[in-house]
Amino acid sequence: MSEYKTLFLNERDSVAVALSNIPAGAEVTVKAEGIEKTIRILEPIRFGHKFAVRAIPQGDDIIKYGEVIGAAIAPIDAGEHVHVHNLEGKRGRGDKIVQ
Amino acid sequence: MFIILKAKEEGVTRLFNEKLQFWGYRRPDGRVGVRNHVLILPTITCATQTAQRVTELVSGTVTFIHQHGCAQVGTDYDQTARTYAGLGMNPNVYGVIVLGLGCETHQAHRIGDEIAKCGKSVETVSIQEHGGTLQTIAEVAKIAVKMVQDASLVQRELCDFSELIVGTECGGSDACSGLSANPAVGRTSDMLVEQGGTAILAETTELIGAEHLLANRAANDTVAKKAYAVIKMMENRSIQMGVDIRTGNPSPGNIEGGLSSLEEKSLGAATKSGTTRLEEVIDYAERPTKKGLVWMDTPGHDIEQLTGMVAGGAQIVLFTSGRGTPTGSPIAPVIKISTNTPMFERMNENMDLDAGTIVDGKETVGEVGGRIMKEIQAVANGKLTKAEILKQHDFGIWRIGPTF
Numbered sequence: 001m002s003e004y005k006t007l008f009l010n011e012r013d014s015v016a017v018a019l020s021n022i023p024a025g026a027e028v029t030v031k032a033e034g035i036e037k038t039i040r041i042l043e044p045i046r047f048g049h050k051f052a053v054r055a056i057p058q059g060d061d062i063i064k065y066g067e068v069i070g071a072a073i074a075p076i077d078a079g080e081h082v083h084v085h086n087l088e089g090k091r092g093r094g095d096k097i098v099q
Numbered sequence: 100m101f102i103i104l105k106a107k108e109e110g111v112t113r114l115f116n117e118k119l120q121f122w123g124y125r126r127p128d129g130r131v132g133v134r135n136h137v138l139i140l141p142t143i144t145c146a147t148q149t150a151q152r153v154t155e156l157v158s159g160t161v162t163f164i165h166q167h168g169c170a171q172v173g174t175d176y177d178q179t180a181r182t183y184a185g186l187g188m189n190p191n192v193y194g195v196i197v198l199g200l201g202c203e204t205h206q207a208h209r210i211g212d213e214i215a216k217c218g219k220s221v222e223t224v225s226i227q228e229h230g231g232t233l234q235t236i237a238e239v240a241k242i243a244v245k246m247v248q249d250a251s252l253v254q255r256e257l258c259d260f261s262e263l264i265v266g267t268e269c270g271g272s273d274a275c276s277g278l279s280a281n282p283a284v285g286r287t288s289d290m291l292v293e294q295g296g297t298a299i300l301a302e303t304t305e306l307i308g309a310e311h312l313l314a315n316r317a318a319n320d321t322v323a324k325k326a327y328a329v330i331k332m333m334e335n336r337s338i339q340m341g342v343d344i345r346t347g348n349p350s351p352g353n354i355e356g357g358l359s360s361l362e363e364k365s366l367g368a369a370t371k372s373g374t375t376r377l378e379e380v381i382d383y384a385e386r387p388t389k390k391g392l393v394w395m396d397t398p399g400h401d402i403e404q405l406t407g408m409v410a411g412g413a414q415i416v417l418f419t420s421g422r423g424t425p426t427g428s429p430i431a432p433v434i435k436i437s438t439n440t441p442m443f444e445r446m447n448e449n450m451d452l453d454a455g456t457i458v459d460g461k462e463t464v465g466e467v468g469g470r471i472m473k474e475i476q477a478v479a480n481g482k483l484t485k486a487e488i489l490k491q492h493d494f495g496i497w498r499i500g501p502t503f
Contacts (some may be wrong), residue, residue: 007278017274017357019458048274048357048421065277068308069363082359089360091307092337092344 008032008053010066015050015082017064022051042079050082062087114465115290115472121479122255123262123414124190127218131262132190133414133479135253136161136430137246139196139239140187142210143168143203149232150198153239159247161429163494168205175500180205180213182384182496185410187214187221191430193250194220196239201227220246261295264387265475266408266416266431267371268301270401272349273356273421275438277367279467280419280454284436286468287417287475288373288392297390299408300372303333304344304399308362309369313394317377325380329396352422371419383497384410401426402495405433415475425449426493427486432478435485436471449485 005019008030016030022045029038030053037053045051050064056076061068070087080086123131139150139162150162167179183205187195195214199207211223222242229235267284269276288298300306306313310330317323337344349358358364378389380396384407387393395411397404401424405416409431416431418424421438423446437443440455452474456462462470478484 009278017278046357050274050357050359064363065366067312067362067366069366070360083357084354084359087359089308089344089362091360091362092304092334094338094341095343 004028006030008037009064011035012063012066014052014054014056014060014063015069016053017050018045018047021045021047039079042077043081045081052076052078052080052082054078056082114286114293115469119260119294119472119476120257121260121263121476122481123258123479124193124253125256125258126190126193128188128190130190130217130412131258131414132192133481134191134430134432135159135193135250136191137194137196137243137250138162138187138192138430139198139243140183140210141165141168141198142183142205142207143200145169145200145203146198146207146226149226149235149239152232152236153196153243156236156240157243157247159250160243161492163429163492165494165496167496167498169203170503171204171498171500172503173500175498176204178383178499179496180210182406182410183210184213185384185386185412186406186430187211188217188219189409189412189414189430191414192219193253194246195222196242196246197221197223198235198239199223199225201225220249222246259295260291260476261390263291263415263475263479264297264299264411264413265291266299266301266405266411266413267418268401268404268408268416269305269368269371269419270426271420271422271424272353272358272364272367273438274358275356275455275458276419276421277364277370278438279457279464280421280436280438281367281370282464283454283457283467283471284371284417284419285373286465287471288371289375290468290472291475292373292375292391295390297387298373298392299387299395299411299413300369300377300392301395301397301404301408302368302399303329303394303396305361305365305368306330306394307334307344308360308365312369313372313377316372316375318379322377322379326377326394329380329394333396333398356421381411383407386412398497400495400497402493403497405493406495407497415478417471417475419454420450423449425486425489425491427484427489427491429492429494432484433486433491434471434474434478448489451485
């Protein structure tokens, strides 16, 4: 049994949310709509932050709420912190337009 | 409990099993207010200090400080004018004293004439015509004394929730926003619509990435097309500037709280809209023409969207926050709802309700949604919000053109 609260919103999701601070090395169980996964957390995850529930190759979409929230800009392992250092938004990117 | 969640009674699904009413102030145009303010409305930045002095002298008056009203043209002029007039016409306002300098582009008498169409008491004063600051303060204060006393004679009457327009917004979001307070407000929005009322969804910027979910709920094709169109216009503004929208949104506080992209923030923000049909998409500061769920095209900026919704006629605003905020309006009570309990405790003088109980597993989304409905009723009946008590009179217009 996991002692750390997490939220896994949709079975399609590649990330879950920590609802308490989770230390590196902890094993957490995430559940959504009949699926259940146990993940070893690779680095400390703060309350409200996300971790990968499966390996995400670089360039793949990252899914939360069953919808796309961005793309991986580096390969991400299951249990790794997913945030602005390895996830990039795809919308409103005027900086990507080549003049 | 007063909530029956998805309970089927003879085939009818009801979210709230009683008809809700409140004691409101009926205005000459038939609309109903939940407050009875006299508004000193400065149409130009040069008149804001004078207006402020009057509110210090005369109890029952409100005003706001701003930097607009001159050297504005075209659609930018129109949007500012519509905002001023909409605020004056908001049914929470008994009467208005429109205060100008005299030489500004947003002429006080023009705004005053527009507001007077709704039948309420309107007076116009100009600083240049009244021989300077001190004479003007005296003149406005004298008019205000009479107007406040007249306002105090209005008797409240029992009104249905169908007379309410409730604005919804989120500011200072964290990762809990999309899990607790926003879905709870979504449930409240559904309950309001069920009672025949109107809920305004706004913050177009913070719906980028969630527009398909809303367009799928549009009443018709025209509404769906406008939903995509306002999103495209907002997104194009960042593309034309050649910038990553993330440099402004999500904000540093959002990122600290665990939100990584605008799309993630949007999907959480969109839950405020509940599950009902999207009836129309309206422009900034425009009055809804339909009841039910309405989307107002505003930026994500908290104060600009708040001002737009109040100018559109919202009598009450629901504001969810994860990081905490003091936000309030001079005209409409703002009920602030925390997404997590530690912030609710830390910033208790600013927050009205706590939805962190959902994250802790102590309450369901539906239970908190029902609690918010009861708070709307209490506030409509006169309960003061924290922002009103702290005199948090925020004001900001979404400017869409340069100043010349």
